[in-house]
Amino acid sequence: MKRKQTLKKSSGDKRRKENSKMKGTLARHLQVQLGISSSTTSTSSSTSFQNLLESVAEDSTLAADVVDDKDFILSQDFFCTPDYITPDNQNLLNSFDFNKENVPCPKSPEKLTTIKRKRCRGFFVTPLSPTSCGSQDIVELATDTFDTDEVKVDRTTVNGAQKTQNHVPPSAVALRCRVMPPPCIKNPYQKDASEMDIDPFGYQRAKCAGLFSAIMGGNGLSRYHTDFHEIEQIGAGNFSCVFKVLKRIDGCFYAVKRSKRQLYQDTERRKALMEVQALAALGFHENIVGYYSSWFEDEQFYIQMELCDHSLSINKVSKLFTEGEVLKALHQIAKALQFIHEKGIAHLDVKPDNIYVKNGVYKLGDFGCATLLDKSLPIDEGDARYMPQEILNENYDDLDKVDIFSLGASIYELIKGSPLQESGPQFLSLRDGKLPLLPGHSLQIQNLLKVMVDPDPVRRPSAKELVENPIFDRFQKNLKA
Ligand SMILES: Nc1ncnc2c1ncn2[C@@H]1O[C@H](COP(=O)(O)OP(=O)(O)OP(=O)(O)O)[C@@H](O)[C@H]1O
Numbered sequence: 403m404k405r406k407q408t409l410k411k412s413s414g415d416k417r418r419k420e421n422s423k424m425k426g427t428l429a430r431h432l433q434v435q436l437g438i439s440s441s442t443t444s445t446s447s448s449t450s451f452q453n454l455l456e457s458v459a460e461d462s463t464l465a466a467d468v469v470d471d472k473d474f475i476l477s478q479d480f481f482c483t484p485d486y487i488t489p490d491n492q493n494l495l496n497s498f499d500f501n502k503e504n505v506p507c508p509k510s511p512e513k514l515t516t517i518k519r520k521r522c523r524g525f526f527v528t529p530l531s532p533t534s535c536g537s538q539d540i541v542e543l544a545t546d547t548f549d550t551d552e553v554k555v556d557r558t559t560v561n562g563a564q565k566t567q568n569h570v571p572p573s574a575v576a577l578r579c580r581v582m583p584p585p586c587i588k589n590p591y592q593k594d595a596s597e598m599d600i601d602p603f604g605y606q607r608a609k610c611a612g613l614f615s616a617i618m619g620g621n622g623l624s625r626y627h628t629d630f631h632e633i634e635q636i637g638a639g640n641f642s643c644v645f646k647v648l649k650r651i652d653g654c655f656y657a658v659k660r661s662k663r664q665l666y667q668d669t670e671r672r673k674a675l676m677e678v679q680a681l682a683a684l685g686f687h688e689n690i691v692g693y694y695s696s697w698f699e700d701e702q703f704y705i706q707m708e709l710c711d712h713s714l715s716i717n718k719v720s721k722l723f724t725e726g727e728v729l730k731a732l733h734q735i736a737k738a739l740q741f742i743h744e745k746g747i748a749h750l751d752v753k754p755d756n757i758y759v760k761n762g763v764y765k766l767g768d769f770g771c772a773t774l775l776d777k778s779l780p781i782d783e784g785d786a787r788y789m790p791q792e793i794l795n796e797n798y799d800d801l802d803k804v805d806i807f808s809l810g811a812s813i814y815e816l817i818k819g820s821p822l823q824e825s826g827p828q829f830l831s832l833r834d835g836k837l838p839l840l841p842g843h844s845l846q847i848q849n850l851l852k853v854m855v856d857p858d859p860v861r862r863p864s865a866k867e868l869v870e871n872p873i874f875d876r877f878q879k880n881l882k883a
């Protein structure tokens with residue numbers, strides 16, 4: 403361990419020496435690249451140019467301090483030194499006129515009339531953005547999101563042709579991104595951002611060198627670690643683990659769900675996609691957990707979602723629900739079901755585990771079993787405890803009514819305060835539509851639940867009928883009072 407530290411220190415010293423040598427070399431390279439000689443430039447431009455060289459040299463010092471030697475060599479193409487990896491068919495402007503005698507490396511970017519000097523306050527381009535990786539397209543400085551300072555350099559012509567563009571190869575942008583992920587800046591518009599027991603922002607202000615190793619995944623860059631700061635695991639289902647994360651770029655909290663297993667087969671990857679495709683097709687609804695984005699990484703599937711406070715899982719809800727709370731949850735999830743059924747989608751896994759609460763608003767989540775009502779997609783029913791008899795008999799004629807049964811069974815469980823059985827007499831009597839009396843609750847709600855779990859799907863109310871049930875008028879009035 404000790405030996406490692408000594409080695410690190412001496413290589414750091416060596417780098418610093420090399421960097422100061424580099425300043426001179428880079429200056430010479432840039433002068434040649436830009437076609438500027440100290441004797442021909444004006445005083446003001448040479449001062450600006452000197453600033454440019456100094457700041458470029460500073461950038462090179464920063465890069466060299468935090469990246470390895472391989473990256474450092476890569477960084478030379480950012481400074482417009484000879485670029486041997488730029489492809490031959492690069493898309494330079496037709497009007498460019500090369501003078502091969504004056505330009506030492508024929509494939510390097512040309513001399514410029516205006517140089518856009520980038521001062522990096524932070525590295526805002528994500529490594530997986532189309533402009534920064536996996537592509538050999540030329541990246542224009544003016545189009546990315548860096549803060550820019552213009553440094554005017556005397557108009558220089560080569561064979562009379564004026565150069566109007568400045569280009570940076572994508573490898574250079576990728577390098578910048580590898581040096582440091584976007585900063586984690588507290589979002590001032592979010593009131594609850596300060597209500598945390600830990601300070602992720604403080605953590606992110608730690609030295610970027612420390613972060614560098616954290617953002618590297620097994621096969622290179624990790625989108626998850628580059629874009630998000632993981633705070634804690636907040637849940638786990640049969641297929642996924644869910645984490646509370648802070649998105650570095652916007653300073654807001656999200657839930658990111660990651661598949662437990664690596665999905666190698668095309669069929670399982672397609673299955674995983676169904677969940678996000680359903681969510682994306684549905685769009686926004688107040689009573690549905692919001693969906694933001696998804697991606698595969700290291701063969702695992704990630705979904706970025708709205709962060710909720712908790713689910714209604716029987717293990718997580720400590721207190722018994724009052725009738726008013728039960729009616730509120732029932733009404734709001736019925737509205738979510740009305741919304742999705744009207745879009746031709748069935749959820750097929752409605753249960754307390756998949757109902758979330760956020761700031762007192764109930765939201766339906768986990769669309770892993772979602773399918774189309776017209777039966778044109780494969781049907782994969784959810785938790786058997788909440789499934790009606792017809793679906794266990796593989797009768798898929800009324801898939802929307804399957805959700806109504808599941809919602810009735812879920813609400814019954816919440817009122818009862820103990821988990822439903824997976825088999826046995828209680829399981830069977832629920833599928834026969836027999837609900838034991840619920841002491842302390844109105845007959846009105848008990849009758850409503852009874853009709854929701856009717857063995858005949860046709861007799862169950864639709865989500866729309868449920869939403870419009872007069873039982874909620876009383877509850878709505880109480881809300882207004
Ligand atoms: N958006 C969210 N906000 C807060 N917690 C969440 C969120 N999504 C999921 N969770 C938590 O993570 C748990 C597992 O999530 P989810 O049910 O989506 O995973 P799953 O593997 O698909 O589960 P299942 O076994 O039900 O199929 C949930 O029960 C809940 O506690």
Ligand SMILES: [Mg+2]
Pocket residue numbers: 639755756768
């Ligand atoms: Mg779930």
